[in-house]
Amino acid sequence: MEPEEFRAAGHELIDWIADYRARVPQLPVQARVGPGEVAGKLPARAPEEAEPFRHVLADLEAIVVPGVTQVQHPRYFGWFPSNASLSAVLGDLAASGLGALGITWQSAPALTEVEEVMAEWLRELTGLPGSWRGVIQDTASSGCLVALLAARERVTDYSEARGGMQAEGAPLTVYTTEHAHSSIPKAAALAGYGKDNLRFVGVDPVTYAMRPEALASALEADVAAGRRPAAVVVNVGTTGTTAVDPLARIVPLARQYGMWVHVDAAMAGSALLLPEMRWLIDGVAGADSLAWNPHKWLGTVLDCSLLYVADPAHLIRVMSTNPSYLRSAVDGEVTQYKDWGIPLGRRFRALKLWFHLRLDGVEAIRARLRRDLDNARWLAEQVSSTPGWRVLAPVNLQTVVLRHEPAGVVSGTGAVLDADALNTHTLAWADSVNASGAALVTPSLLDGTWSVRVSIGAEPTGRQDVEELWTLLRQAAENRRLPARDERLTSAAR
Amino acid sequence: MEPEEFRAAGHELIDWIADYRARVPQLPVQARVGPGEVAGKLPARAPEEAEPFRHVLADLEAIVVPGVTQVQHPRYFGWFPSNASLSAVLGDLAASGLGALGITWQSAPALTEVEEVMAEWLRELTGLPGSWRGVIQDTASSGCLVALLAARERVTDYSEARGGMQAEGAPLTVYTTEHAHSSIPKAAALAGYGKDNLRFVGVDPVTYAMRPEALASALEADVAAGRRPAAVVVNVGTTGTTAVDPLARIVPLARQYGMWVHVDAAMAGSALLLPEMRWLIDGVAGADSLAWNPHKWLGTVLDCSLLYVADPAHLIRVMSTNPSYLRSAVDGEVTQYKDWGIPLGRRFRALKLWFHLRLDGVEAIRARLRRDLDNARWLAEQVSSTPGWRVLAPVNLQTVVLRHEPAGVVSGTGAVLDADALNTHTLAWADSVNASGAALVTPSLLDGTWSVRVSIGAEPTGRQDVEELWTLLRQAAENRRLPARDERLTSAAR
Numbered sequence: 001m002e003p004e005e006f007r008a009a010g011h012e013l014i015d016w017i018a019d020y021r022a023r024v025p026q027l028p029v030q031a032r033v034g035p036g037e038v039a040g041k042l043p044a045r046a047p048e049e050a051e052p053f054r055h056v057l058a059d060l061e062a063i064v065v066p067g068v069t070q071v072q073h074p075r076y077f078g079w080f081p082s083n084a085s086l087s088a089v090l091g092d093l094a095a096s097g098l099g100a101l102g103i104t105w106q107s108a109p110a111l112t113e114v115e116e117v118m119a120e121w122l123r124e125l126t127g128l129p130g131s132w133r134g135v136i137q138d139t140a141s142s143g144c145l146v147a148l149l150a151a152r153e154r155v156t157d158y159s160e161a162r163g164g165m166q167a168e169g170a171p172l173t174v175y176t177t178e179h180a181h182s183s184i185p186k187a188a189a190l191a192g193y194g195k196d197n198l199r200f201v202g203v204d205p206v207t208y209a210m211r212p213e214a215l216a217s218a219l220e221a222d223v224a225a226g227r228r229p230a231a232v233v234v235n236v237g238t239t240g241t242t243a244v245d246p247l248a249r250i251v252p253l254a255r256q257y258g259m260w261v262h263v264d265a266a267m268a269g270s271a272l273l274l275p276e277m278r279w280l281i282d283g284v285a286g287a288d289s290l291a292w293n294p295h296k297w298l299g300t301v302l303d304c305s306l307l308y309v310a311d312p313a314h315l316i317r318v319m320s321t322n323p324s325y326l327r328s329a330v331d332g333e334v335t336q337y338k339d340w341g342i343p344l345g346r347r348f349r350a351l352k353l354w355f356h357l358r359l360d361g362v363e364a365i366r367a368r369l370r371r372d373l374d375n376a377r378w379l380a381e382q383v384s385s386t387p388g389w390r391v392l393a394p395v396n397l398q399t400v401v402l403r404h405e406p407a408g409v410v411s412g413t414g415a416v417l418d419a420d421a422l423n424t425h426t427l428a429w430a431d432s433v434n435a436s437g438a439a440l441v442t443p444s445l446l447d448g449t450w451s452v453r454v455s456i457g458a459e460p461t462g463r464q465d466v467e468e469l470w471t472l473l474r475q476a477a478e479n480r481r482l483p484a485r486d487e488r489l490t491s492a493a494r
Numbered sequence: 495m496e497p498e499e500f501r502a503a504g505h506e507l508i509d510w511i512a513d514y515r516a517r518v519p520q521l522p523v524q525a526r527v528g529p530g531e532v533a534g535k536l537p538a539r540a541p542e543e544a545e546p547f548r549h550v551l552a553d554l555e556a557i558v559v560p561g562v563t564q565v566q567h568p569r570y571f572g573w574f575p576s577n578a579s580l581s582a583v584l585g586d587l588a589a590s591g592l593g594a595l596g597i598t599w600q601s602a603p604a605l606t607e608v609e610e611v612m613a614e615w616l617r618e619l620t621g622l623p624g625s626w627r628g629v630i631q632d633t634a635s636s637g638c639l640v641a642l643l644a645a646r647e648r649v650t651d652y653s654e655a656r657g658g659m660q661a662e663g664a665p666l667t668v669y670t671t672e673h674a675h676s677s678i679p680k681a682a683a684l685a686g687y688g689k690d691n692l693r694f695v696g697v698d699p700v701t702y703a704m705r706p707e708a709l710a711s712a713l714e715a716d717v718a719a720g721r722r723p724a725a726v727v728v729n730v731g732t733t734g735t736t737a738v739d740p741l742a743r744i745v746p747l748a749r750q751y752g753m754w755v756h757v758d759a760a761m762a763g764s765a766l767l768l769p770e771m772r773w774l775i776d777g778v779a780g781a782d783s784l785a786w787n788p789h790k791w792l793g794t795v796l797d798c799s800l801l802y803v804a805d806p807a808h809l810i811r812v813m814s815t816n817p818s819y820l821r822s823a824v825d826g827e828v829t830q831y832k833d834w835g836i837p838l839g840r841r842f843r844a845l846k847l848w849f850h851l852r853l854d855g856v857e858a859i860r861a862r863l864r865r866d867l868d869n870a871r872w873l874a875e876q877v878s879s880t881p882g883w884r885v886l887a888p889v890n891l892q893t894v895v896l897r898h899e900p901a902g903v904v905s906g907t908g909a910v911l912d913a914d915a916l917n918t919h920t921l922a923w924a925d926s927v928n929a930s931g932a933a934l935v936t937p938s939l940l941d942g943t944w945s946v947r948v949s950i951g952a953e954p955t956g957r958q959d960v961e962e963l964w965t966l967l968r969q970a971a972e973n974r975r976l977p978a979r980d981e982r983l984t985s986a987a988r
Contacts, residue, residue: 003512006580010508013584017591018501031603035827038607046615050855067604068594084593086500090507096586096795097511099578100562109525110561113532121540138632139837149684164688165659182815183838190643192686194658301590302841321676324939333529343633344677347796361544445818
C-alpha cells in the first residue's frame with residue numbers, strides 16, 4: 001500500500017475508532033457469538049486480488065465488533081481492567097507506522113533509549129528502588145518465566161552453560177500460594193522445575209495472603225529433605241481476591257535461604273502510582289524482580305508489561321547471545337534489550353507508554369485510579385450492609401469479591417447449608433447479568449465455592465456505572481427462584 | 495483521552511506517517527546518534543500535566559526519527575527485511591483501537607477465530623500439511639522455545655508434571671548447526687537442556703547445510719553414551735547465508751530416534767508463498783513444528799510470527815492452565831490460544847494479517863517477493879563476474895553474502911594471504927557504506943572471516959536501488975587503500 005492510499009484509509013479508520021469508542025457504552029458488554037460463528041463468516045482462502053478498504057472496514061464493523069467482549073465498556077467489570085487509552089493507541093500507531101526494528105541498540109537506538117527512560121519514569125512513579133532497572137515484556141507471564149529462569153540459573157551457578165536442569169543433583173524448589181496467577185505454576189513447569197517441586201504455601205483464611213510461618217516450615221522441611229529452595233513468587237494482588245502476600249516478612253526468609261524473590265504485581269502495579277498504596281510492596285528493596293502490566297488498569301494497550309530487576313548483569317548473563325551479525329562498535333556502552341528476555345525482535349512498545357503519560361499526564365491518571373478505588377470501597381459497603389449479601393475478601397484494590405447468600409441455602413450464622421444450590425445460584429445469576437449485555441462480571445472459585453468478582457477500573461467507568469451494576473446484581477440474584485435439587489450442578493460443573 | 499481529541503490527533507498522526515513513509519528514501523539509512531544521545535533529550539521524570547499532542551509529535555520527528563535505523567528505506571539491505579506494510583499498519587491500528595482482550599475465546603471470540611482463519615489462509619498459501627494448525631507468537635525466538643519445550647515434554651512423558659527436567663536420568667540432547675539463529679541455542683539453554691547437550695552438527699563446506707551423515711554419527715554416539723536425542727532444529731534459510739538444511743533427509747533419522755523436528759524458517763517462510771520455492775521444505779510432512787515470521791519479508795509489521803504444529807493436543811497439554819476465573823461454558827468447543835504459547839494476554843495480531851492480505855492481495859505480494867529474488871540473483875551475477883569480488887554462499891533466497899578480495903590480500907587462486915588485512919578491509923568498507931547513510935549492509939563472520947551480507951527485500955527496494963548499492967559497494971571497497979600492518983585488527987576486533 002502506497003502512502004497516499006494509507007492516508008485516505010487511515011483517516012477513515014481513525015474516524016471509525018473515534019466513533020466506535022464513543023458508542024461502546026451502547027454495545028452489549030459480553031460478545032454474543034457462538035463457537036465458529038466468526039470463522040464461518042470468513043472466506044476459506046486469502047484473496048488473490050487486493051480488496052478496497054471499505055470492504056475491510058465493513059467486516060471490522062459487522063464481524064469483529066460483535067465478536068469481541070467490550071472490555072473498553074464502562075460496565076465491564078470482568079477479569080481485570082484491560083484499558084486501551086486512546087493516547088496509548090496513538091503511541092502504538094506511531095510505533096507501527098515507524099516500523100522500527102528492535103533487535104539491537106544499533107538497529108533502533110531510540111527504541112532502546114526511550115524504553116530505558118520510560119522504565120525509569122515508571123520506576124520513579126511507583127517508588128521502586130533507585131538501583132533497579134526495567135524492561136518491557138509482552139506480559140507478566142513472560143516476565144515471571146524470565147524471573148524463574150534467572151532464579152534457576154543463579155542457584156545452579158549457570159547450569160545452562162553445562163548440563164542444564166537435568167544435570168542438577170538436589171531438586172530445586174519454588175514457592176508461592178494456590179492463589180497465584182495461573183501463569184506462575186505454568187512458568188515453573190516450563191522452566192523445568194517440575195510440579196513436584198512447586199510448593200503452594202498455606203494462606204491466611206481471611207486475607208488469602210501467604211503465611212510466612214507456613215513458608216518457613218516448608219523451607220525447613222525441603223532443606224531437611226535435601227532439596228534446594230530456588231525462588232519464591234510473592235503475589236501482590238492475586239487474581240482471585242487481590243490478596244497481598246506480606247513481602248516484608250517473606251524477604252528475610254528468602255535471604256536466609258539464598259532464594260530469588262519475584263513479585264507478581266501484574267494488576268497492582270498501577271496502584272503504586274499512588275503513594276498511599278505503596279504499602280503493597282513494603283520490603284521490595286530486598287526482592288530481586290517485580291513485574292506489572294501498564295496494559296491493565298493503567299491503560300497502555302496490550303501488550304505492555306514492565307519487568308524490573310535488581311541485578312541486570314545476572315539477567316543478561318542468563319539471556320545473552322552475541323552472533324557476529326548483531327555486533328556493533330558500541331557494544332558495552334549501550335543497553336541490548338534482546339538480552340533481557342526471550343524474543344530477539346522487539347516492537348517499539350515504549351512509544352505507547354511515552355504517548356500515554358505525556359498526553360494524559362500523571363495527575364489525571366492518578367485521579368482515575370483513586371476514583372476506581374473509591375468506587376470499589378463504595379460497592380463493598382453496599383454489599384456488606386445489605387442482608388443476604390457478603391464481601392468475601394479484603395478489598396485491597398479495585399476488585400470486590402462477593403456472593404448473594406439467600407436464606408435457605410446459607411443459615412443465619414453464615415453456614416452453607418447446601419453448597420450445590422449456592423453454586424448453581426451464583427453461576428446462574430452471574431450468567432444472567434452477563435447475558436443481559438448490560439454489564440460483565442466474572443465467576444470465580446474461592447475456597448471451593450463459586451463467588452463473583454467485580455473488578456472495577458475500565459477507563460470510562462464512573463460511579464453511576466457501579467450504582468447501575470449494583471442494581472443489576474441485586475435484581476439478578478434476589479429475584480431469582482432458588483433451584484430445585486435436580487436442576488443443580490448443571491452449570492456448576494462448567 | 496476522549497474520542498474527539500483522539501480523532502483530531504489521529505488525523506495528524508496518520509498524515510505524519512504518510513509523509514514520513516514518503517520521505518524515508520531521503521533519510522540516512524543508519525541512525526547517526528551516539529549512545530545516550532536520545533535518552534539525554536528526554537526529561538528525567540514523567541509529566542504531571544497533560545501535554546498538547548503537537549509537542550509529542552514534534553519529539554517524534556526531532557528525537558525518534560533520527561534515532562532509528564530506517565529499515566523501511568529502499569536501500570536497507572541489513573540483517574533481514576523487516577517490512578511494515580502500510581496495510582498491516584492499518585490492521586494493527588484497528589487492533590489497538592478495538593482494545594480487545596485476548597485471554598480466552600470468551601474474552602474475544604473474533605480474536606481467536608480470525609487468528610485461526612489467518613493461520614489457515616497462510617498454511618494453504620505456504621503449502622504446509624493440511625492437518626497442521628497454527629498460532630501467532632511474538633517472534634520465532636518464542637516459537638522455537640515453545641517447540642523445544644514441547645519436545646522436552648514429549649520425550650520425558652511430561653516431566654513437568656513430576657520432577658521436571660532435574661529428575662531426568664539420561665541427558666536429553668538437541669541437534670542443529672552452528673549456523674542456526676542465536677535464538678536456537680538460547681531456547682535450548684532456557685528450556686533446561688544445557689549447553690553440554692546441544693550438538694552443532696557438521697555442515698557442508700560449500701552450502702553450509704547440515705550433513706545428514708554427520709547428524710547420524712552424532713545420534714549414534716549420543717545413544718551409545720546413554721543420552722536421549724530429543725529434538726533437531728532444521729534451519730531453512732540461516733541468518734548468515736540462508737543455508738537450507740536437507741529436511742527430507744533429516745526427517746527419517748529423527749523418526750528413527752523418536753525426536754521432535756522443529757523447522758526454523760523465520761525468514762524463508764515468506765518465500766513459501768511461491769510454489770517454485772516449496773523445495774525449501776521438502777519433507778515437512780514428517781516434521782513436528784515450523785515457525786516463520788510474516789513480520790519479516792512479507793511485511794506484517796513486528797511482532798507477528800506464525801508457529802505451526804502437527805499435534806496441537808500435545809502442545810496444549812504442555813502449555814495449558816485452567817483457573818476458575820478463565821473457565822466458560824464453551825470450553826472444549828473452541829480454541830484457547832492461551833494454551834498454545836507462553837503469554838496469557840494476547841493482542842489481536844491476526845487483524846494485521848487480515849488487513850495486509852486483503853488490502854494488498856496475495857498476487858501483488860508474490861510479485862514483490864519474486865522481484866526481490868530476481869534482484870538477488872542479479873546482484874550475485876554482478877559480484878561473481880567482477881574480478882576481485884566473490885559470492886561466498888549459494889543464493890537460496892534474497893540474501894547475497896559477498897566479499898571484496900583485493901590482490902595482495904587474496905592470491906590469484908583464492909588463498910587468503912593475510913586474514914587480518916582482509917578482515918580490516920571488509921569491516922572498513924562496510925562501515926563506510928553504512929556511515930554514508932546511502933545504504934545499509936551487515937558484516938557477518940563466515941568460516942571465521944568477515945564477510946558482508948546484502949539482504950534484499952525492503953518493500954520499496956527496486957532494481958535501481960540494488961544497482962546503486964552495487965556501485966556504492968564497488969566504490970567503497972575498490973577505492974580503499976589497503977591498511978598498513980599496524981592499522982589492522984582495530985576494527986576487526988569489534
